[in-house]
Amino acid sequence: MEQRVMMNRSELPALITMGVFKPAQPWIHVDRILNMDTLLYVVDGEVTVCEEEIDYTLSSGQAFFLKNQCRHWGKSPVAPGSTWYWVSFVPFQPRAEQEPLFLPKQLTLSSPESFMDILNAMLRLYRSAAPFSTERMNGLLYQALYELLQQDLQQREKHRGSALSSRIIACLKQQLEQPFDSKRIADRLSMNYTYLGRVFKADTGSTINEYYRKLKIQRAIELMHAEALNLSQISEQLQFPNPYYFSRVFKQVTGLSPRDYQQQLYR
CATH class of the missing domain: 2.60.120.280 (Regulatory protein AraC)
Known part of the structure; x- marks a missing residue:
């Protein structure tokens, strides 16, 4: 000891x-x-x-x-x-x-x-x-x-923040095919969502919602590579409100529209 x-x-x-x-x-x-x-x-x-x-x-x-x-x-x-x-x-x-x-x-x-x-x-x-x-x-x-x-x-405190951020990310990965729900995250971790957001931002430099959108786009790219789904089907599977919103978020994260990304993918 x-x-x-x-x-x-x-x-x-x-x-x-x-x-x-x-x-x-x-x-x-x-x-x-x-x-x-x-x-x-x-x-x-x-x-x-x-x-x-x-x-x-x-x-x-x-x-x-x-x-x-x-x-x-x-x-x-x-x-x-x-x-x-x-x-x-x-x-x-x-x-x-x-x-x-x-x-x-x-x-x-x-x-x-x-x-x-x-x-x-x-x-x-x-x-x-x-x-x-x-x-x-x-x-x-x-x-x-x-x-x-x-x-x-x-x-x-930094170590605790990193550990908590890892738990938040694990929760986000489990709900990629669902709409974003801050209450579900807070309930899952039994903590106040405002506190979770503050710790996550300090540790990662990103809000929880921003990080969630990046994870969803990463999943969308995986689907483009692995499955024969069109953009509307990918948008629906990942629970985006509509294909237009999916395209907007995709471009915010990657700098390309989904269609431009697909064209590069199949060159």
Whole structure:
């Protein structure tokens, strides 16, 4: 089972140590148990680590958390030139009055540049004796942790959107020979159609109805290739209101009228 690192919404983290590591020789992570949580961020190369018998491979642009009091070690050497940051901080303690936030175990950052800016600003403060450097570092660490939470949330929502879009498309394919019915789709998925349309548009760039028309035209083209049906018969089989409307939609999707398409088909 993955060991997740937690944080509290209204509490600044307390940084203990940080730095950048770039081995000049093949290097293998030592076998140890720490009393602090540690954020790793890989800039170049690949890092392998095992935590509580679970193997992880960290690639460039990925963040990873090692949890306090969990045994971790390296199973294979890290190649020279691989580069990563480490940021160790005091573990947050659960609070009875608020729900904790659990940081992603491993995350590929969608905007690594801004995250690197935060880490570099922290590192400059860590190496300086500037006034309030500790407080400023902890504030930046708080910002970095929330950046990871936000990107993890966005990626999860995108994944959910893609999964829901696939279900919507499956419903559309089952009713290609029926008139478009938004209520049937909503009932089939037990969701509000306005919500479905918003998620589908964000994921595919197309409305559900536009996508449905494209699927119907794809089916019409399949029928032109496979069966000896005239255009009126295809229009009727796919439940278009009339052949004229079928021709109009066909041209909107393909750029050709059905008759022009057929003429190209049989040349």
